[in-house]
Amino acid sequence: MRVFKNLNDIGNIQNPVVTTGSFDGVHVGHTAIIKRINRLAREIEGESVLITFDPHPRKVLYPETAGKDLKLINAQREKIELLKRTGLDNLIIIHFTREFSKTTSHDFVKDILVGKLKAKKIVVGFNHHFGHNREGDYEYLYKLGQQFKFDVEEIPQQELHHETVSSTKIRHALLHGDIQKANAYLDHHYLMAGELRKQPPENGKNEFTWYNIEIEEDCKLIPPPGLYAVFIYFKGSQYKGMAEITTKNEDTTHYNHNKVVKVHFMELGEDIHGRVINVFFAKKIRKGIKFRDRQHRWKQLINDKNKIEELIY
Numbered sequence: 592m593r594v595f596k597n598l599n600d601i602g603n604i605q606n607p608v609v610t611t612g613s614f615d616g617v618h619v620g621h622t623a624i625i626k627r628i629n630r631l632a633r634e635i636e637g638e639s640v641l642i643t644f645d646p647h648p649r650k651v652l653y654p655e656t657a658g659k660d661l662k663l664i665n666a667q668r669e670k671i672e673l674l675k676r677t678g679l680d681n682l683i684i685i686h687f688t689r690e691f692s693k694t695t696s697h698d699f700v701k702d703i704l705v706g707k708l709k710a711k712k713i714v715v716g717f718n719h720h721f722g723h724n725r726e727g728d729y730e731y732l733y734k735l736g737q738q739f740k741f742d743v744e745e746i747p748q749q750e751l752h753h754e755t756v757s758s759t760k761i762r763h764a765l766l767h768g769d770i771q772k773a774n775a776y777l778d779h780h781y782l783m784a785g786e787l788r789k790q791p792p793e794n795g796k797n798e799f800t801w802y803n804i805e806i807e808e809d810c811k812l813i814p815p816p817g818l819y820a821v822f823i824y825f826k827g828s829q830y831k832g833m834a835e836i837t838t839k840n841e842d843t844t845h846y847n848h849n850k851v852v853k854v855h856f857m858e859l860g861e862d863i864h865g866r867v868i869n870v871f872f873a874k875k876i877r878k879g880i881k882f883r884d885r886q887h888r889w890k891q892l893i894n895d896k897n898k899i900e901e902l903i904y
Contacts, residue, residue: 592682593682594682595683598683605636607637607709607711608638608714609628609710609712609714611719612624612715614641616761617779618756618758620716621716628640628714629679632680638680640682641674641679643670644686645685649661651688662762662766662811665811668785669869673782694722695723696722696727696731700727713742715744761777767815768815768878770873770874770875771875774873781871784869787802787863787864788803789864793888793889802853802854802856802864804870817836817878818833819836820872820875830859831857831858832857832859833857834853834872836852837879876895
């Protein structure tokens with residue numbers, strides 16, 4: 592997958608099949624759209640293209656209201672990683688500013704989708720809006736398609752167990768620690784990526800080696816305090832592990848927006864300090880605990896580890 596962060600860097604893309612949107616979470620609804628543009632691109636010997644935006648438009652347009660406390664399922668690094676796995680050919684990340692937000696839906700299509708990309712087909716999700724004041728929709732896009740000679744297709748709303756899938760519902764599940772429900776909506780494990788910082792051994796013992804995850808973006812959504820079953824892929828292998836999320840009051844080192852995330856990987860004998868790594872969350876094992884002393888914590892971690900070792904995920 593090629594990644595472009597400047598429209599001027601885009602060279603020739605063969606018969607582009609394009610979609611646009613924030614795609615936070617890269618959930619089951621998003622992957623349905625990407626599968627469709629991948630398929631359409633193959634049919635016309637073309638390439639699939641996703642145009643997305645950074646920062647999230649709500650962060651720019653409503654910094655004191657809707658965007659102020661908006662937490663995103665994915666940081667940009669994570670979104671790129673997940674999109675690579677979909678088979679997408681090209682990702683274009685447009686720097687979203689107040690000035691860019693004034694671009695009309697007509698100009699966005701004329702100047703970017705047609706003028707810059709020469710799109711052959713455009714695919715949008717259900718109830719998709721774009722352009723200044725969200726004035727553009729499927730019907731308007733269809734009319735522009737007739738004018739500029741490109742095809743338009745709308746993907747139906749995605750449902751899971753009769754519930755409409757949306758990034759908002761996924762965020763709600765994650766904020767309540769319901770990892771399994773969020774994963775079902777996402778159709779993949781919730782991802783947290785970042786550089787690892789090795790921590791000193793607890794109680795002077797080496798059984799638990801902990802690494803703090805350096806969270807790069809303050810708007811990254813972090814689940815509530817507790818102990819979670821996780822896994823990583825490292826050098827072609829998958830390792831089980833556990834992630835502990837605590838608050839600033841419980842752990843005063845290496846925290847991000849009042850939360851610290853640290854991980855322990857089972858049977859990983861290699862020191863991975865300083866490595867940027869992807870941690871996938873499978874299940875919440877327990878809530879956060881206020882430990883009486885180090886021995887109490889040690890016994891609980893042994894119990895947690897045993898539970899995780901018994902899980903199949």
